[in-house]
Amino acid sequence: MTLRQAPWAPTALAAVVVLALTGCGGAASAQPDEADTFVFATGKDISCLDPHVNGDMPQASLAANYLDSLVSQDKDGKIHPWLAEAWEVSEDGLTYTFTVRDDVYFTDGTKFTAEAVKANLDHMVDPDTQSGTAGGYLKPYESTEVINETTARVTLNRPYAAFLEVLAQPFLGIESPTALKRPQAENCISPVGTGPYKIVDYIPQSKVSLVRNEDYNSAPPFAQHEGPAHIKNLEWLIVPEDSTRYGLLRAGQVDALDLMPSVHFAEAEADKKVQLVLQDRPxxxxxxxxxxxxxxxxxxxxxxxxxxxxxxxxxxxxxxxxxxxxxxxxxxxxxxxxxxxxxxxxxxxxxxxxxxxxxxxxxxxxxxxxxxxxxxxxxxxxxxxxxxxxxxxxxxxxxxxxxxxxxxxxxxxxxxxxxxxxxxxxxxxxxxxxxxxxxxxxxxxxxxxxxxxxxxxxxxxxxxxxxxxxxxxxxxxxxxxxxxxxxxxxxxxxxxxxxxxxxxxxxxNQTSQLALRQDRFANLTLEPSLSLPYIYDVTAVNAS
Structure with a gap:
């Protein structure tokens, strides 16, 4: 089965299409259920896990699963609250005043407050961060004033109509201000967020191990449920060789992969155990x-x-x-x-x-x-x-x-x-x-x-x-x-x-091309801003 995710842009040429391909059967019935481990294989290494540093898509793909953002974007491009409950924009477009949630904590125990907004935006534009992506988006950024624990006033040096849109991206995900005070090398291997998972181990060029955030209470509007993730452990394997990565999926050693090799598409489409999740990226x-x-x-x-x-x-x-x-x-x-x-x-x-x-x-x-x-x-x-x-x-x-x-x-x-x-x-x-x-x-x-x-x-x-x-x-x-x-x-x-x-x-067009073992798991979706893999809603399949 091939699932083509709806693009976020209202002008997009594609739509939600589920293709019942020849030789494909429906997935087994899926029930929300706790599973021990979900293994995801990616084709590109990640030099630094912190998406604020440099800024490449493999960083954002992982970050979408352990960081939350100030705002969220739906598939139609509309902006919605997330860590920020509300915001006001001045008439001249130079000031954004955010009211943030007061009940969210980072996985290192630090409380999320307006101070975290300031720390993160300052971190992204700091030349020492070498933030080619997040810092590049924030060239209009001037400063953040912390009014009180739940209010942050962000000042820009010019009007920036795309400001909220870029804030919705995982590249600009919010990290613990306590963790950001550590040396960059340390933060690169263990960044800390408020998201559904937290990083517990990183072996460069091999894998990232994450465990469920049991206290998670800040799911975005595009999520299918609230509370902790259904899957307890998330293993993010780095497998550069295309055929090897696909072979692991076929053998059942990984549950999903990205960068689906084009030479194996026909085989995957004909496999009842595999679902392809496809979407062009903006x-x-x-x-x-x-x-x-x-x-x-x-x-x-x-x-x-x-x-x-x-x-x-x-x-x-x-x-x-x-x-x-x-x-x-x-x-x-x-x-x-x-x-x-x-x-x-x-x-x-x-x-x-x-x-x-x-x-x-x-x-x-x-x-x-x-x-x-x-x-x-x-x-x-x-x-x-x-x-x-x-x-x-x-x-x-x-x-x-x-x-x-x-x-x-x-x-x-x-x-x-x-x-x-x-x-x-x-x-x-x-x-x-x-x-x-x-x-x-x-x-x-x-x-x-x-x-x-x-x-x-x-x-x-x-x-x-x-x-x-x-x-x-x-x-x-x-x-x-x-x-x-x-x-x-x-x-x-x-x-x-x-x-x-x-x-x-x-x-x-850049595209998200995921393959999922649908005989074992369901509900692998794409977060809407950049069409990146989103594991939070994944559920174990109760085969019948």
């Missing part, structure tokens, strides 16, 4: 970013020629077997204010690619068939970390390399470790950069393409190095208004500018 799709700060991609004609040179859809179909959806514009289709008008802006067009390269002066050919100009080969370098990507992604990149060669591009894929590629990314020492940015707001356009985000806070979000005054003005105006029609017009123009300037090669 934000900036998986892409190859073009570095405009140096040759050859400082020439827009060369950038456009590159985009017209490659066969993305054919490559996706051959390595992902229809398990991901092609992206063509700067926003995933599940993102608010997404427009489909830019999906087909750069279809494969060898003749147009040749024309543009000729106009750009790359008219020569060397003995290997690569384009040349003034005796120099048309070379583009892609620093690449295979461990950070699914096997299918690496295969897709190789296919892009081959198709670009036909037009005369020498795409050099330089495999290296994460630290080496990060250093190059932070110094614009590349021509192509593989990436994506999952977030629940169209403000991702500002984060990924505006001048403001060309500096590193642990990571440089604007990997293209694009700097455009009109674009910067538009995306900031979109944050200064709550009028959806005005925001729609502004974000349309922002998408248009990105597309016209050929800043990235969109590949496919």
């Amino acid at each position: 934000g900036n799709p998986t892409n190859l970013m073009l570095n405009t700060t140096r040759a050859p991609f400082d020439d827009i004609k060369v950038r456009k020629a590159f985009l017209h040179s490659v066969y993305v859809e054919a490559g996706i179909n051959s390595v992902y077997f229809g398990t991901v959806t092609k992206a063509g514009g700067p926003l995933a289709s599940t993102t608010g204010f997404y427009s489909p008008d830019f999906e087909n802006a750069y279809l494969p067009d060898p003749a147009e690619a040749d024309r543009l390269l000729d106009e750009a002066g790359w008219t020569g050919r060397d003995e290997q068939g690569y384009r040349t100009k003034d005796g120099k080969r048309l070379t583009v370098v892609l620093p690449y970390t295979p461990a950070a990507w699914p096997t299918a992604h690496a295969a897709l990149v190789t296919q892009i390399q081959a198709s670009a060669k036909q037009r005369g591009f020498d795409v050099r894929i330089e495999n290296q470790d994460f630290a080496s590629s990060s250093e190059k990314y932070n110094n614009f020492d590349y021509d192509l950069r593989a990436g994506y940015w999952n977030t629940n707001t169209a403000d991702v356009l500002r984060i990924v393409f505006s001048t403001e985000y060309m500096k590193s806070a642990g990571f440089v979000p604007n990997g293209s190095g694009f700097s455009n005054k009109e674009f910067d003005r538009i995306v900031n105006e979109a944050l200064a208004t709550d009028d959806p029609d005005i925001r729609a017009g502004l974000y349309y123009r922002a998408q248009q500018i990105v597309s016209e300037n050929a800043l990235q090669l969109p590949l496919y």
Whole structure:
């Protein structure tokens, strides 16, 4: 059985669909029941468990199960109370006054108060935290004043219409202020939250062990029950190799996994014991970013020629077997204010690619068939970390390399470790950069393409190095208004500018692809803000 979760965005193309596939049977009846252990296998390692530090999706996936957020977001994009019971926004949009719950405790015994709000927001923007994601979202943050134990007044330096939306993400989950006072290395291995589970052990590159928070009383509105989680122990295994991870699921050694390998989709869909939970994520799709700060991609004609040179859809179909959806514009289709008008802006067009390269002066050919100009080969370098990507992604990149060669591009894929590629990314020492940015707001356009985000806070979000005054003005105006029609017009123009300037090669929408042993467990869902695995509601199956 395949369960396609409803996306949060009201403009999304997908809907809730349960596909009764050939060979699939219904799950056994599920009754809320305490089970001893739920084993979840993920494909990517987590260098630091604290999602405030750096900020990658594996951190957020785990954090969704031991941290609560100030506010929650539903599948339609609406914001609801969570740890914050209520809030007021000043007329100028610069002040948010939160009233927080007075009956919640962190799992280290610290009481959750307005002081925790201040400690967390300050921690996220502290340069020492190196918070590329949470800190990046909070660039408008100025300060927090603790009015009393249950009231925190947050001041921004400019209007920020996406503020509540980003606060709903696990990246900005609330941690114990007591724990945050520890050295970062210590907090990285044992962050403390108010959530349904608490971390009890972490073996890097192996597993994270969590145990149920027996005093949990702060379930979000999107949860299916209240009180402690149904499952007592949660084992979060790190299994990078795709076939090994899937093999553990088939053998019953793990109960669920993410990054479901595309080569095994058909087999899983036909297995009565397995349920697939699928959902495209909002934000900036998986892409190859073009570095405009140096040759050859400082020439827009060369950038456009590159985009017209490659066969993305054919490559996706051959390595992902229809398990991901092609992206063509700067926003995933599940993102608010997404427009489909830019999906087909750069279809494969060898003749147009040749024309543009000729106009750009790359008219020569060397003995290997690569384009040349003034005796120099048309070379583009892609620093690449295979461990950070699914096997299918690496295969897709190789296919892009081959198709670009036909037009005369020498795409050099330089495999290296994460630290080496990060250093190059932070110094614009590349021509192509593989990436994506999952977030629940169209403000991702500002984060990924505006001048403001060309500096590193642990990571440089604007990997293209694009700097455009009109674009910067538009995306900031979109944050200064709550009028959806005005925001729609502004974000349309922002998408248009990105597309016209050929800043990235969109590949496919990021997606949550989970597989669950439905003969043993049920109710594995996705939290709505980023479509991440949510274990709190999982129940043991009473086979009948």
